[in-house]
Amino acid sequence: MSRIRVALGARSYDIVITDSYRDLPRWLHRVRLPAGPAWIITHPALAQRAAPVVQALRQGGWDAKTILVPASEQSKSLAMAERVAHRLVQGAGLRPPVLFAFGGGVVGDLTGFVAAVYRRGVPYVQVPTTLLAQVDSAIGGKTGVDLPGAKNFLGAFHQPRLVVNHLGVLRSLPLRQRRSGLSEIIKYGVMADAGLFAYLERHLRDCLALSPAAVRRMVTASCRIKARVVSRDERETTGLRAQLNFGHTLGHALEAATGYRRFTHGEAIAVGMCAASAVAVEAGLLAPQAEARIVRLLLAAGLPTRARGVSWPKVRAAMRLDKKFLRGRPRWVLPTRIGKVVVTEQVPPVVIERVVRKYLT
Numbered sequence: 380m381s382r383i384r385v386a387l388g389a390r391s392y393d394i395v396i397t398d399s400y401r402d403l404p405r406w407l408h409r410v411r412l413p414a415g416p417a418w419i420i421t422h423p424a425l426a427q428r429a430a431p432v433v434q435a436l437r438q439g440g441w442d443a444k445t446i447l448v449p450a451s452e453q454s455k456s457l458a459m460a461e462r463v464a465h466r467l468v469q470g471a472g473l474r475p476p477v478l479f480a481f482g483g484g485v486v487g488d489l490t491g492f493v494a495a496v497y498r499r500g501v502p503y504v505q506v507p508t509t510l511l512a513q514v515d516s517a518i519g520g521k522t523g524v525d526l527p528g529a530k531n532f533l534g535a536f537h538q539p540r541l542v543v544n545h546l547g548v549l550r551s552l553p554l555r556q557r558r559s560g561l562s563e564i565i566k567y568g569v570m571a572d573a574g575l576f577a578y579l580e581r582h583l584r585d586c587l588a589l590s591p592a593a594v595r596r597m598v599t600a601s602c603r604i605k606a607r608v609v610s611r612d613e614r615e616t617t618g619l620r621a622q623l624n625f626g627h628t629l630g631h632a633l634e635a636a637t638g639y640r641r642f643t644h645g646e647a648i649a650v651g652m653c654a655a656s657a658v659a660v661e662a663g664l665l666a667p668q669a670e671a672r673i674v675r676l677l678l679a680a681g682l683p684t685r686a687r688g689v690s691w692p693k694v695r696a697a698m699r700l701d702k703k704f705l706r707g708r709p710r711w712v713l714p715t716r717i718g719k720v721v722v723t724e725q726v727p728p729v730v731i732e733r734v735v736r737k738y739l740t
Contacts, residue, residue, distance in 0.1 A: 393541060397543065400431045403435040403439070404439025404441070407541065417478075419443060419506075420463060421481040425482055425508060452634075456525060457524055460492055460524055464497055478501060481508060492522040492534060494537055502540045503540065504543065509552060510594075511556070511559050513546075513602075518602060519613075520537055520609070521536065522536070530631045538613075555643065561579075561597075562682050566626055569625060570623070575600045576672075579597075608623060625655060629650065630644070631647070635701075645682065649682035649683055650686045653673070654734055656674070656713075657670065658713055673717075685739075688739070709724070713726075
């Protein structure tokens with residue numbers, strides 16, 4: 380087991396990287412969450428895999444129950460948040476509950492949002508089961524639900540009390556989910572860690588196979604980057620945390636424009652990273668050789684580098700609804716070399732349209 384600290388003063392918490400849920404009650408006691416009512420929010424397909432979490436909690440004296448939500452982006456909605464909240468009210472006792480998100484980014488975002496608004500805020504714990512969630516969405520306290528055509532448009536900053544990354548649960552992930560998670564890890568390499576990027580280039584087969592050494596290296600490195608950034612810019616006020624949005628300006632728009640059905644999050648971000656890299660080359664910020672390395676690694680990982688057939692007007696409309704659309708212009712995160720990016724709103728609209736259209740054909 381290893382721990383990575385997200386340093387936020389009174390809101391600080393640990394990311395625990397482990398191979399077992401056995402010590403979960405002890406970790407909860409360390410963060411001053413005494414045994415009480417617990418609700419594990421998860422998908423029907425994951426209910427059996429959540430059994431060790433339920434068992435560990437009950438053995439630790441917790442009154443643990445499960446709430447099931449559908450396994451799709453459509454679960455990130457106000458309607459589903461209301462359904463979960465009603466279930467909590469029906470089972471409410473004298474003590475406020477602790478919520479546990481057992482699943483990927485959808486479950487994590489939904490659980491965090493409900494925890495932020497239920498009784499004006501209750502504690503929650505992230506127990507991510509996908510590679511993408513373990514390295515990214517479970518960390519940092521961004522919670523939210525979608526509106527039609529607008530991803531994560533309603534939300535709150537509400538930090539978890541603990542993040543538990545069980546590496547063993549990743550072994551059963553299908554290849555598409557492994558690739559989707561790898562997309563976010565590639566993002567970290569381009570954004571902040573040239574050594575991680577080079578490791579992915581050299582050991583891609585092991586990374587896709589989720590070999591023990593490779594998965595520990597990827598998860599640990601990515602969590603350290605995310606923890607460092609969040610600790611310095613919790614609410615995205617200095618521009619540092621905005622760097623984590625490399626690939627997301629177009630990526631989120633692609634998800635929204637296709638009704639959250641065609642692409643996984645990581646696939647959409649992969650296309651977004653290619654487009655952002657092309658914009659950076661056109662702006663003279665990035666060497667073409669570096670762009671070629673980024674595209675080559677994404678292709679080798681089996682990720683899309685184009686979003687053929689997606690409507691430009693729908694993408695443009697979705698970009699305007701994204702929360703990164705500021706002062707009439709979208710905010711872009713552009714690489715200047717492998718391991719460094721800049722955040723800018725100064726990309727001319729004509730350049731955006733020309734580049735993005737290329738990635739939609």
